[in-house]
Amino acid sequence: MRLLLVGISHRTAPVDVRERVDFQARGLELALRTLASRKPGGSAGEIAVLSTCNRAELYVACDEVTSTKAELLSFVSAFHDVDPVVIQPHVYDVTDLEAAKHLFRVAAGLESLVVGEPQILGQVKEAHHAARQAETAGPLLNRLFHSCFAVGKRVRTETGLGSGAVSVSYAAVALARKIFGNLDGRNVVVLGAGEMGKLTAQHMKSQGVRNVTIVSRTMAHAARTAEAIGGATAARWDDLDSALESSDIVIAATGAATPVLTKAHVEAVMRPRRGRPLFIIDIAVPRDVEPAAGEIEQVFLYNIDDLQASVRENLARRASEVARAESIVDEELGKFATWLRSRGVIPTVVALRQSFEATRRAELDRLDFKLSTLPADVRDEARTRLDEITHLLIEKLLLTPTEQLKSIGDPETATLYAEAVSRVFNLADGSAERDTRDSGLGTRDPGSEARQENRVEPFSRAKSRPGEGRSGRSR
Amino acid sequence: MNLVPFALYVVAFVAYGWHFARRTPVIGRTATTLLVAAALAHTFIIGMETMEAGQVPVGGATSFISMFVWLLAVAYLYTEVTTDERAMGVFILPLLIALQAIPALKAPEVHSAVLRGPLFGIHVSSLLFAYASFALACVIGITYMLLFKEIKTKHLGVFYTRLPSLQVLDQMNQRAIVVGWVFLTIGLVAGLVFAIQAHVPSMLSFEDPKIFVALICWAVYSFELFAARRIGWAGRRTAYLSALGFAIVLLNFVPISYLTSSHKF
Helix, strand or coil: EEEEEEEECCCCCHHHHHHHCHHHHHCCHHHHHHHHHHCCCCCCCCEEEEEEECEEEEEEEEEHHHHHHHHHHHHHHHHHHHCCCHHHHCCCCHHHHHHHHHHHHHCCCCCCCCCCCCHHHHHHHHHHHHHHHHHCCCCCHHHHHHHHHHHHHHHHHHHHCCCCCCHHHHHHHHHHHHHHHHCCCEEEECCCCCCCCCHHHHHHHHCCEEEEEEEEHHHHHHHHHHHHHCCEEHHHHHHHHHHHHHHCCCEEEECCCCCCCCCHHHHHCCCHHCCCCCCECCCCCCECCCCHHCCCCCEEEEEEEHHHHHHHHHHHHHHHHHHHHHHHHHHHHHHHHHHHHHHHHHHHHHHHHHHHHHHHHHHHHHHHHHCCCHHHHHHHHHHHHHHHHHHHHHHHHHHHHHHHHCCCCCHHHHHHHHHHHHHHHCCCHHHHHHHHHHCCCCCCCHHHHHHHHHHHCCCCCCCCCHHHHHHCCCC | CCCCHHHHHHHHHHHHHHHHHHHHHHHHHHHHHHHHHHHHHHHHHHHHHHHHHHHHHCCHHHHHHHHHHHHHHHHHHHHHHHHHHCCCCCHHHHHHHHHHHHHHHCCCCCCCCCCCCHHHHHHHHHHHHHHHHHHHHHHHHHHHHHHHHHHHHHCHHHHHHCCCCCCHHHHHHHHHHHHHHHHHHHHHHHHHHHHHHCCCCCCCCCCCCHHHHHHHHHHHHHHHHHHHHCCCCCHHHHHHHHHHHHHHHHHHHHHHHHHHCCCCC
């Protein structure tokens, strides 16, 4: 039982290849169901598809890696109707713990184009959700994804990997938030009707500012830009002072060759504002606002270079947090590996339980003959009670050995214990021993194990018939 | 006895400092737990002193400072729990430690029989609340100035990533000043009425430096409120005034209490 990852990402493929294998376009569920119907992983049948604009990855629990990989590639090319030759050179594949590590790094934001970007964790959650909806996620993938959520959450709270704005317009919004707190109800004035001003204003608008006013020397341009932003108003250049007076944030982006806002002008505007702070973002080149205006009390003046410097600093800070994020990935990977190894003893545990249950059944059947001499109502009562008590007895007796077996982290010790238990309790066919010696993952098909476990663990009295425990084993 | 909360405040400060630097959630929770432990130990000690003296021990300067530290710790814990904002702890705790050092090293004074009755209670407890509010305003004002400087000079760093926004700090500062001013006024009036009723002439003298400095405090904070409402002073100027006002409060707390014989009855 192996874990296989096959994928394409921004590191290996250009955008024209990536967009041709985008699973989001037709929906993850369709992709999952189509792939599941081809049974790529053999009996395991666990599949998850992670699809973002920068990556398309298939996570599969399978019995055999090489054939599954070929099967996945042929699925991708068939599903997207792309020649395999086109995608083949860009595809990477990793297995087992390496595959788990890759997903952990993806969830942490370490594999993202912009390191630490926040959306990726949501997209990973979506991939898992879709797999659950399509019923293609089993114990292995469920555990894998939950571990990677833990990684994502820890990296976000314990490191600064995702902190600080890494684009100029985000940096401007972040600064505005640090000055004003909430942007709701703030007024923004944009000087100039050009593209840059429009983009920044749109960004501000999406952050909940109340009012955006476009002021331009040409009223028609201002009106057109205001309309393009949606919900913005246009004002004449003559009304600039009154617009500035009621504003909190000014985005200066005209094409003027000389400053349109001098220090004296800003000072005059500040007087009636009575100490209300004014945040001026000068993204024009050449600059629109006299640098000396930044000396005025309660005026915060940032030009495009200042914002870019802040972006560079944030990128540098993120880079310095990478090591901490990596160590979280390694830590969680260690936990996941321990869990994987502990799964090696599950067949032995199942066999042990089945053997106990068979004995219980046999004894109850023998007793049934003696009970038959009793009156009908007493007999039924006695049967129920006996059933309950013997069931509880077995549960209690097996609790500690089960826990002990599952808690063994080292695969060799686990194999030794499993062998010993099999021999002591004469768990006949030796299947348990063979299973624990398996690959690095050290487990059998988790799907069928879980199914077996589910059937046996509750000792479902209503369903089971005498002798089923042993003879009913499906290996 | 007062050494136990003092030591706990010191340990809590270390934890808050560590949390401020590294921002590890576990350390943050540890810091809060330590501060809660310190406040509980402090509560216990004040309770014991109350049992011993038969009244809340606020008559002398040392026990007044101990009460003040306790109140400030509880007030800070309240704001931390309600806002889930731990960055301020590292600024508040040095003040708590510096002031708690006095009761930790000095035995409380014996209480005079004159200092009893409901008016005296109102006088002392109002001033306690007022000074605690001013202390909070001062710390908030200092953090405002630190953040303001970072944004203004475009060196976005330690405080930028950790403190709430300038607007929030300014509002918190102004609120603390309003609450402090109201309690200061009530405390001064109650003291005046108490002194008149007690017929002790030395209680009502402007030559008593403690009364004189308290009145200066009142004038400074009154001006701050007036300036914020009428002249539109906000932000850095109010922050400066908050720091100045509390410096005067501290002057009344330590040098005047221990270096002069003023206000002892």
